Amino acid sequence: MPLRAAGVPHSAAKRVRAALSREIKNATSGDVVAPAKVDDALSRACPRQLTPDETCGFTAARSAAATHLIAGAFGAIGKTHVLQLRMTDVARGAVVRSLDETLYGDLAHVERSLAPIVQRLVPAPQPRPWYTRWWVWTIAGAVVTGVVAISLAVALQPGDGVQLP
Numbered sequence: 433m434p435l436r437a438a439g440v441p442h443s444a445a446k447r448v449r450a451a452l453s454r455e456i457k458n459a460t461s462g463d464v465v466a467p468a469k470v471d472d473a474l475s476r477a478c479p480r481q482l483t484p485d486e487t488c489g490f491t492a493a494r495s496a497a498a499t500h501l502i503a504g505a506f507g508a509i510g511k512t513h514v515l516q517l518r519m520t521d522v523a524r525g526a527v528v529r530s531l532d533e534t535l536y537g538d539l540a541h542v543e544r545s546l547a548p549i550v551q552r553l554v555p556a557p558q559p560r561p562w563y564t565r566w567w568v569w570t571i572a573g574a575v576v577t578g579v580v581a582i583s584l585a586v587a588l589q590p591g592d593g594v595q596l597p
Contacts, residue, residue: 434474434489438507438514444539445506448515451543455550456502465496493522500528502553513542517553529553 435452437445457464473496478488493501504517518530533549535542562568 434492434503436505438505440506440508440513444508447539448506448542448546451546452502452517452550455546456554458547459550459554465493465498469496490520490522490525498522511538512536513539515542515549517549519553529555 435445435449453464470492473492474488476492476495478491489501489503499522501520501522502517503520504515506516507514513535515533515535516531517533519528520526521528529552531549531553535545537545
C-alpha cells in the first residue's frame with residue numbers, strides 16, 4: 433500500500449500505513465498482502481523512487497498477486513491530519529472507492545481513528561450464498577444418484593414383471 437507522506441515525517445506515514453494494514457486485515461478477514469511483501473514488490477517495480485507513484489503500485493500489486501491496490505497520501509499541518517485513500521481494482525484499473533478524511537489530534541489519535549475509515553473504504557466481505565458451496569452440490573448429487581439407483585433396482589427386479597401370453 434503506497435502511502436505518500438506530505439508535510440509529515442516518513443516515520444509518521446509509516447506508522448499510519450502499518451495501522452491501516454492492520455485495520456484492513458481485520459476488516460477483510462486476513463486477506464491482505466503482507467506489508468513486507470508489498471515493500472519488496474515496490475522496490476523491484478520502482479527501484480529509483482523514494483515514494484512510489486500509483487503506476488509503480490499497480491506493477492507491484494500485480495507481482496504480489498493482489499486484486500486491489502490501496503494507495504494515497506497522509507499529511508498534516510500542526511494537529512490537523514489529512515488522509516486520502518483510493519482503492520483500485522488492479523485487473524480493471526478502475527477506482528472502486530475513494531475517501532478524504534480530516535482528523536484532529538496527535539498521531540496516536542489518528543491511528544485509533546482508522547478502523548471506521550477502513551470500514552468505509554473496504555466493504556465487509558459478504559457471506560457466500562448456500563447454493564454456491566461445494567458440499568451442497570455433493571449432497572444433491574448423492575441424493576439424485578441414490579434415487580436413480582434405487583428406482584432402477586426396483587424396476588429391474590426379475591419375476592415381478594407382467595408377462596404377456
